[in-house]
Amino acid sequence: xxxxxxxxxxxxxxxxxxxxxxxxxxxxxxxxxxxxxxxxxxxxxxxxxxxxxxxxxxxxxxxxxxx
Amino acid sequence: xxxxxxxxxxxxxxxxxxxxxxxxxxxxxxxxxxxxxxxxxxxxxxxxxxxxxxxxxxxxxxxxxxx
Amino acid sequence: xxxxxxxxxxxxxxxxxxxxxxxxxxxxxxxxxxxxxxxxxxxxxxxxxxxxxxxxxxxxxxxxxxx
Amino acid sequence: xxxxxxxxxxxxxxxxxxxxxxxxxxxxxxxxxxxxxxxxxxxxxxxxxxxxxxxxxxxxxxxxxxx
Amino acid sequence: xxxxxxxxxxxxxxxxxxxxxxxxxxxxxxxxxxxxxxxxxxxxxxxxxxxxxxxxxxxxxxxxxxx
Amino acid sequence: xxxxxxxxxxxxxxxxxxxxxxxxxxxxxxxxxxxxxxxxxxxxxxxxxxxxxxxxxxxxxxxxxxx
Numbered sequence: 350x351x352x353x354x355x356x357x358x359x360x361x362x363x364x365x366x367x368x369x370x371x372x373x374x375x376x377x378x379x380x381x382x383x384x385x386x387x388x389x390x391x392x393x394x395x396x397x398x399x400x401x402x403x404x405x406x407x408x409x410x411x412x413x414x415x416x
Numbered sequence: 417x418x419x420x421x422x423x424x425x426x427x428x429x430x431x432x433x434x435x436x437x438x439x440x441x442x443x444x445x446x447x448x449x450x451x452x453x454x455x456x457x458x459x460x461x462x463x464x465x466x467x468x469x470x471x472x473x474x475x476x477x478x479x480x481x482x483x
Numbered sequence: 484x485x486x487x488x489x490x491x492x493x494x495x496x497x498x499x500x501x502x503x504x505x506x507x508x509x510x511x512x513x514x515x516x517x518x519x520x521x522x523x524x525x526x527x528x529x530x531x532x533x534x535x536x537x538x539x540x541x542x543x544x545x546x547x548x549x550x
Numbered sequence: 551x552x553x554x555x556x557x558x559x560x561x562x563x564x565x566x567x568x569x570x571x572x573x574x575x576x577x578x579x580x581x582x583x584x585x586x587x588x589x590x591x592x593x594x595x596x597x598x599x600x601x602x603x604x605x606x607x608x609x610x611x612x613x614x615x616x617x
Numbered sequence: 618x619x620x621x622x623x624x625x626x627x628x629x630x631x632x633x634x635x636x637x638x639x640x641x642x643x644x645x646x647x648x649x650x651x652x653x654x655x656x657x658x659x660x661x662x663x664x665x666x667x668x669x670x671x672x673x674x675x676x677x678x679x680x681x682x683x684x
Numbered sequence: 685x686x687x688x689x690x691x692x693x694x695x696x697x698x699x700x701x702x703x704x705x706x707x708x709x710x711x712x713x714x715x716x717x718x719x720x721x722x723x724x725x726x727x728x729x730x731x732x733x734x735x736x737x738x739x740x741x742x743x744x745x746x747x748x749x750x751x
Contacts, residue, residue, distance in 0.1 A: 371472060381641065390486055391468070404576075422486075436511075440507075448507065451491070457687055520673045534730070661735040
C-alpha cells in the first residue's frame with residue numbers, strides 16, 4: 350500500500366533502469382517494513398533539465414559547464 | 417481552496433473524461449466539506465506505463481500479459 | 484491503481500467525512516475510467532492554516548477576518 | 551536542502567522565466583530561513599490546460615471564454 | 618540531485634527503519650543511475666490510517682477487520 | 685492558479701516566516717509569469733528531521749554532528 354514517487358532529471362533513463370528502480374524500492378519496503386509488494390506503487394517522474402533547479406539555476410546550465 | 421492531484425496511467429484518457437474527473441472531485445469537496453468550487457484546484461497527471469510500477473514491475477509488462 | 488492526493492486545511496474534518504471523500508473519489512475513478520477500486524489509493528493531507536497560503540497570505544489571517 | 555515544487559499551466563513559459571523562478575525561490579529560502587542555495591532543489595511542473603481544473607472545469611474551456 | 622518521497626501509513630515506523638529506507642533508496646539511485654548520494658533527498662511521509670484510503674475505505678476500518 | 689509546495693525540515697519556522705515565504709512566492713509568480721495572486725496557492729510542509737534524508741542518512745544524525 351505504500352506510495353513512492355521518484356523524481357530525476359530526464360536524461361536517458363532506460364525502461365530497464367526504471368524496472369530496476371521499481372523492483373529495488375518495492376523490495377526495500379518489503380524488507381524494512383514488511384509491506385506487501387502487490388500493492389506497493391512507484392511512480393517515476395522524469396523532469397526536463399530546464400525545469401529542475403539546484404544552486405539557484407537550471408540544471409541545463411550546469412550541464413553546459415560540465416557539472 | 418482545496419488542491420487535488422489525480423495520478424493515472426497514460427492510456428487514452430479523453431478531454432471529456434478529464435472534465436468529468438475535475439467536475440466530480442470539485443462537487444465532492446463542495447458536498448462533503450462545503451468547499452468553494454471556484455477555488456478548488458484539480459491537477460491530473462498522466463504517467464507513462466513504463467514509469468508506473470506496481471507489484472515490483474512496470475505496468476508496461478503487466479499490460480503485455482493482459483493484466 | 485490510481486493515486487489521489489487531497490489537500491485541505493486542517494479545520495475539523497471528521498473521520499466520517501474522510502471516509503466519504505475516499506469513497507467518492509474511488510467511485511468516481513471506477514465510473515469515469517473503469518479503474519479497479521481495490522487498488523485505488525487516496526491520501527488526505529490536512530494542512531495547518533498557518534502553512535496554507537492564498538492571495539499572498541496565510542489562511543490563518545483570512546480566517547481572523549471572517550473569510 | 552529545501553525542496554520546492556511549482557505547478558503552472560503549460561502556456562509558453564520560457565527557459566529564462568524558469569531560471570527566474572528557480573533563482574527567486576532559492577533566494578527567498580536563503581533570505582527568510584537561511585537555507586543553503588547549493589542544496590535547494592526547485593522542480594517546475596508545466597501542466598496541460600486539459601489536465602488542470604478550477605471552478606469544476608478544465609482550464610482549456612476557460613481560456614476559450616477568454617478567462 | 619534526485620528527490621524521493623515515500624508515503625506509508627503511520628503505524629510505528631522507527632527512526633532506525635527510516636534510516637534504512639533513506640540509505641536503501643539513496644544507494645539504489647547511485648547503483649542504478651549513478652546519482653550522487655550527497656545531493657539525493659528522501660522525504661518520508663507517515664499518514665494517519667484515517668487519512669489513507671484503499672478499496673474505497675479508510676485503512677483504519679481495514680485494520681479493525683484484521684486486514 | 686499556480687500551486688506551490690515548499691518542503692523544509694521542521695526546525696522552528698515561525699508563522700511570520702511562513703507568511704514571508706507565502707508572500708514572496710506569490711509575488712514572484714505574479715512578477716515573472718503574470719499570475720493572479722488571488723488564486724495562487726502555497727502549501728508549506730514541515731518535515732521531522734527523522735523523516736528527511738540527505739547523503740543517505742537522516743538529518744537528525746547530521747544535526748548531531750553539527751552539520
